[in-house]
Amino acid sequence: MTAPAIRVSALTFRYPDGTRALDDVSLEVAPGERVALLGANGAGKSTLLLSLNGLCDPGGRVEIGGTPVGSRNLPEIRRRVGLVFQNPDDQLFCPTLFDDVAFGPRNLGLGEEEVQKRVHEALHRVDLATLEEKPSFHLSYGQKKRAALATVLSMQPEVLALDEPTSALHPRARREMIALLRTLSCALVVATHDLEMARELCPRAVVMARGRIVATGETSVVLADTKAMDEAELL
Amino acid sequence: MHIAFDPRLRVAGPLQALDARCKVLAFFALVACAASVPAPSWRAPVAFLGAATLLLLVSRIPLGAALRRLLFLVPVVLALAAVVPFAKAAGGEKVALWTGGPMVPRQGLLVLWNVSSKALVGLLCAIILAGTTGVPRLLEAFERLCVPRVLVLTMSFIHRYAITMQEELARMKRARDARGWRGRWIWQAGTLGSMAGTLFLRSYERGERVWQAMLARGYRGKLIGPSSAPLRLLDVMFVVWMLAAGLAIRFLVR
Structure with missing residues (x-):
């Protein structure tokens, strides 16, 4: 039987100031499945995404494709889990767009020819192929959002963890982003409070409130669960 | 720049x-x-x-x-x-x-x-x-050229965070000027002091997030350029x- 793309068991995490960000969170995501992670600001969505990539070290267990996340296999985990931050300016820090998209593949130790191939593919996929020599800070916000996605697509991940991929996008850019995400074959975990996107993109939804999972299931059913949505402050 | x-x-x-x-x-x-x-x-x-x-x-x-x-x-x-x-x-x-x-x-x-x-x-x-x-x-x-790695890393972070700080400063200046600040009077100097403090804290937090974004893409302390x-x-x-x-x-x- 194939191992789930993500298996998270009994995750608990407190920030140094005592804020409980994750409280006994357990979740499984199948390979290629698209799951929306719904919750208000501070519900623990971003912390959960960080723990998938080994960027925070919660109590409990995280497995990616059957491999437990631990300090010894972080390079392998980071190859398999692409993490896209909410603010694209955090993700884009190289002198040119090409260098930003090449950053991950180069860290994987790939040869320059393969790096170039992957960068061109990723930029073509997000429709930014003509801008590769442009500095990232000269891109529009919508272009930056797509560029941030390209920086992890070039690593060909098995799991894509996206933090608010449609936030602050105008309607057409939002629609294009959703259409783009629908074309990806890897497992997607999308943290968002864009409920319409969750409905369009993800067959399954998980609702978080105060670090706990309060509802999970088919997206349309979860969105109709007024008690859970109210508890998550999404109504 | x-x-x-x-x-x-x-x-x-x-x-x-x-x-x-x-x-x-x-x-x-x-x-x-x-x-x-x-x-x-x-x-x-x-x-x-x-x-x-x-x-x-x-x-x-x-x-x-x-x-x-x-x-x-x-x-x-x-x-x-x-x-x-x-x-x-x-x-x-x-x-x-x-x-x-x-x-x-x-x-x-x-x-x-x-x-x-x-x-x-x-x-x-x-x-x-x-x-x-x-x-x-x-x-x-x-x-x-075998320059000590700690120096190369320090230079690389100065490069990263200089741009970060420059952008934060530009945002703060825009927000300040949009509310009519003209910097003409001595008592307005306090604004510059609080901007400097805020710039440090914001850049520090942004720096943390940039660092996380680097780690998330497999950064292990070595900047790898094209061979x-x-x-x-x-x-x-x-x-x-x-x-x-x-x-x-x-x-x-x-």
């Missing part, structure tokens, strides 16, 4: 095509020769300045951009001018600064010229090297030529 950070200054030119390692070595050789010129000499610094200016023209870096960066040197030279000519006041020939003006020791003026011109040559070479190479290639060259092409004869000849020019000026121009 620093010349090495500004991709708009990237223009094609003969120096841009050279191997970064060779450029670092060649410019280091020229600056080392210029720095070793003994204090009383005035012709050799002129020759070194001429060589550096020639390189600037060849590099095709926009002259306005380069000159603006040279202005950094003005306060340094002024500070030196206030002290150095008088440091050797005891004995020696004195000359008038202008007809009927104050008398200063000739030796002191020579030392001032010597020190200022060396600083100018050093800065010009740094501008040409940074402007024709770009930070990622420079850092990679340093790493390959360098093998050295060509032209690259090696550039080092030889620059070293020879430096030594010739140093020892032949009196």
